[in-house]
Amino acid sequence: MQRAEAARTALHTSHPGADISLLKVDVGSLQSVLEASKEIKQRFKKVDYLYLNAGIMPNPQISLKAFVTGLFSRKVISMFATGEGLLTQQDRVTADGLQEVFVTNVFGHFIMIRELEPLLCQPGNTSQLIWTSSSNARSSAFRLDDYQHTQGVEPYSSSKYASDLLSVALNRHYNKQGLYSSVICPGLVMTNLTYGILPSFFWMLIMPVMWLIRIFTNTFTLTAYNGAEALFWLFNQKPESLDPRAKYHSYSSGLGNSYTKPQKRPNQNDVSVCAYAYARAVSIYSPGIVQKKHCGPYNTVIT
Numbered sequence: 001m002q003r004a005e006a007a008r009t010a011l012h013t014s015h016p017g018a019d020i021s022l023l024k025v026d027v028g029s030l031q032s033v034l035e036a037s038k039e040i041k042q043r044f045k046k047v048d049y050l051y052l053n054a055g056i057m058p059n060p061q062i063s064l065k066a067f068v069t070g071l072f073s074r075k076v077i078s079m080f081a082t083g084e085g086l087l088t089q090q091d092r093v094t095a096d097g098l099q100e101v102f103v104t105n106v107f108g109h110f111i112m113i114r115e116l117e118p119l120l121c122q123p124g125n126t127s128q129l130i131w132t133s134s135s136n137a138r139s140s141a142f143r144l145d146d147y148q149h150t151q152g153v154e155p156y157s158s159s160k161y162a163s164d165l166l167s168v169a170l171n172r173h174y175n176k177q178g179l180y181s182s183v184i185c186p187g188l189v190m191t192n193l194t195y196g197i198l199p200s201f202f203w204m205l206i207m208p209v210m211w212l213i214r215i216f217t218n219t220f221t222l223t224a225y226n227g228a229e230a231l232f233w234l235f236n237q238k239p240e241s242l243d244p245r246a247k248y249h250s251y252s253s254g255l256g257n258s259y260t261k262p263q264k265r266p267n268q269n270d271v272s273v274c275a276y277a278y279a280r281a282v283s284i285y286s287p288g289i290v291q292k293k294h295c296g297p298y299n300t301v302i303t
């Protein structure tokens with residue numbers, strides 16, 4: 001909350017008239033998501049934009065062997081752009097009995113969308129869901145028969161691919177009610193997430209190398225300001241004009257100027273499968289968990 005208050009103060013300095021309301025939510029805890037959603041419904045009559053940005057990559061490990069092999073392969077540029085095959089993470093099970101990466105990066109957000117449905121689907125109004133996904137999302141890390149990625153070591157890639165699929169499934173389900181979902185990738189940005197991969201002083205030391213790499217890959221946005229480009233770009237678009245299956249990337253030119261461009265779509269079969277998986281996930285988890293946590297009745301009907 002302290003960080004949120006600091007952000008509010010900074011925003012008030014640059015935008016003195018802004019009405020900024022703070023609310024604490026742990027998207028990794030279903031009870032917290034339900035409570036926060038209830039509070040949002042009390043505070044607001046409608047929600048125009050829901051930015052699903054919170055995400056984690058716990059205990060990341062770099063594979064030095066994969067990095068060195070990648071450096072001398074033809075895939076070197078794509079390795080720097082996506083980090084594919086370079087990172088593994090150690091996941092854990094939350095108090096709700098869910099995989100932490102899956103619940104934080106995907107499922108908590110999904111429950112919030114369902115809970116806020118009346119505010120997001122107002123007649124005569126369009127609303128946008130904007131997910132912060134990643135170019136690290138990888139279909140081969142996602143399996144329907146293990147959609148929480150309990151068996152593998154790449155829960156981050158898996159959860160980001162799940163959010164890409166879920167966004168397409170949400171478009172199919174909600175577009176006719178004026179709700180539109182998009183995913184973005186901010187590129188490689190220096191944040192607490194990347195400081196968990198390598199210490200901040202190390203990133204500082206290799207910054208000249210990073211600027212050099214940026215000449216060859218536009219995905220090294222590096223600053224939060226440039227990384228947020230696609231989030232801001234989407235805010236200004238007519239949601240009906242967006243491609244429901246695209247991923248919108250924040251890019252930076254060699255000189256550090258940012259711009260947004262759409263990129264590839266998830267596989268059609270995967271999308272149908274994902275819609276089914278999430279319908280099943282909600283029906284399995286919601287009633288049991290809510291009863292256990294004494295949050296009152298919570299019925300979800302998925303068609």
Ligand SMILES: NC(=O)C1=CN([C@@H]2O[C@H](COP(=O)(O)OP(=O)(O)OC[C@H]3O[C@@H](n4cnc5c(N)ncnc54)[C@H](OP(=O)(O)O)[C@@H]3O)[C@@H](O)[C@H]2O)C=CC1
Binds near residue numbers: 003028053132188
């Ligand atoms: N940095 C990068 O290079 C990239 C980042 N991304 C994605 O961008 C998003 C933002 O990450 P980034 O800013 O880089 O990393 P940070 O670790 O700096 O920020 C993560 C944010 O998520 C919030 N968060 C984490 N867990 C929870 C939780 N359980 N409940 C509520 N909020 C939570 C954090 O809140 P708090 O500060 O209160 O803990 C923080 O605001 C993530 O989804 C990440 O996957 C995607 C591609 C590249």
Ligand SMILES: CC(C)CCC[C@@H](C)[C@H]1CC[C@H]2C3=C(CC[C@]12C)[C@@]1(C)CCC(=O)[C@@H](C)[C@@H]1CC3
Binds near residue numbers: 080
């Ligand atoms: C640049 C240096 C000389 C060496 C850095 C090597 C790696 C640690 C990085 C190379 C590509 C990076 C990358 C990510 C993390 C750090 C690297 C693997 C991400 C996976 C971070 C989270 C994301 O969501 C992706 C978009 C990033 C892709 C690139």
